[in-house]
Amino acid sequence: MYYDIFNGDADGICALIQLRLAQPLEATLITGIKRDIQLLKKINVQAGDQLTVLDISMQKNIEQLKSSLENGATFFYADHHQAGDIPLHANLTTLIDTSSDTCTSLIINQHLQGQFPLWAITAAFGDNLHASAEHLAASMQISTETLDQLKNLGTYVNYNGYGSCLADLHFAPNKLYLEMAAYTSPIDFIANNQLIYQQLENGYLEDMHLADQVQAEYSGENCAVFILPDQAWARRVSGVFSNALANQYPDRAHSVLTFTPDNDYQVSVRSPLNNKTKADELCASYPTGGGRSAAAGINHLATENLNLFIEKFAKTYAE
Structure with missing residues (x-):
């Protein structure tokens, strides 16, 4: 079995989009709300299974990772959160960078040698890494209008991942991923999925308006x-x-x-x-x-x- 396991925020979604555009693969999707990060617990891993894990802390999944490796599974693991002690195992490939100015999508962008940088920029904006997003965009001479579109999309997709349960979200992350993954460019996704984009934008603006009324405790x-x-x-x-x-x-x-x-x-x-x-x-x-x-x-x-x-x-x- 092939599994794609990813955080339900903009970074996790955009990281997987890049990877599957470059390396198409039919896999079972495992994700959830942004705070649902112990995703390896959701799988009964068998010998020979191949798992791609993106944007969830290795430290929070270490027991399941170790037991799955012992059972004969193979992992590709990319992330920027706390990793703890990374196991040394022939079946584990890791791309871990906990620097404060990077995210998993930027790590994947580097891994793929910049094949789909617009998705990486979108994710970086979603993770509030504006300087990193703008630095990558500057190397591509992206217009201000396009950059604003990527910034908004990243913010809205990241916003969609938050909630205490899937019912709080506008879109389940696995379904939003499937809608977005059909496009090589996030600009094309925006142009061709205005209903989804507008629902995210309207929800974000309405909720932020309410939040702005709250006084500091x-x-x-x-x-x-x-x-x-x-x-x-x-x-x-x-x-x-x-x-x-x-x-x-x-x-x-x-x-x-x-x-x-x-x-x-x-x-x-x-x-x-x-x-x-x-x-x-x-x-x-x-x-x-x-x-x-x-x-x-x-x-x-x-x-x-x-x-x-x-x-x-x-x-x-x-x-």
């Missing part, structure tokens, strides 16, 4: 914390709202919390754009946390631990 010189209400729009917008705050206040760290159906908080953390550090360390100190140095999150934070989290968050970025 805590605001200090170096960081700010926002708590969004227990509504689907809030769960959808949490990540892109965090990115927007980071772009608006590049010297300040931000944390956006949303209520979950489990009566606790889901947390998005963004380090200052001018100091992309410590977000992963902060979130990894919690059992359900992880991410990368510039952007990370916690899937479940008990409500009674809110004040302690704010204190820890403020202390992390006070130095």
Whole structure:
């Protein structure tokens, strides 16, 4: 069996699009909401299976990875999140780069020697890596209009990945991938799928308008914390709202919390754009946390631990 396993955000989707445009393959798709990253647990891997894994933390999937390798499966694994100790195995090929200025789609773009860079640029914008996206675009002399289209698409597809369950999303990530993967260029996807594009754009703009009305729960010189209400729009917008705050206040760290159906908080953390550090360390100190140095999150934070989290968050970025 062939499996394509990927994060349900813009980076995971665009990474797989590039790879399958270059290396067509019929595979079973395994994905989910953006925070659903322990995807290897969803598969009963057998000897001889070949798995492509994109944009999910190896550290969070290490037990399943090791057992699958021992059972005779073969892996191609590309990612930019915390990896932990990477196993040395003949059946494991890795492209891991945890630098704060890259993402999985940029890693795949380099791996494919720039065959489909517009998809990589789209993903980089989605991951709020604007400087990296613009740097790659500059080498291609892309027009301002085209660059704006890629930026918007990346932002909207990334926005679509957030939620506590698939019902919160506008489109299930596997279905959105299939729609997008039919096109060599994201510009062609936009032109030929206006219904999908407009639904994503309208949803993004409506949800961001609601988020902009929320006042900070805590605001200090170096960081700010926002708590969004227990509504689907809030769960959808949490990540892109965090990115927007980071772009608006590049010297300040931000944390956006949303209520979950489990009566606790889901947390998005963004380090200052001018100091992309410590977000992963902060979130990894919690059992359900992880991410990368510039952007990370916690899937479940008990409500009674809110004040302690704010204190820890403020202390992390006070130095």
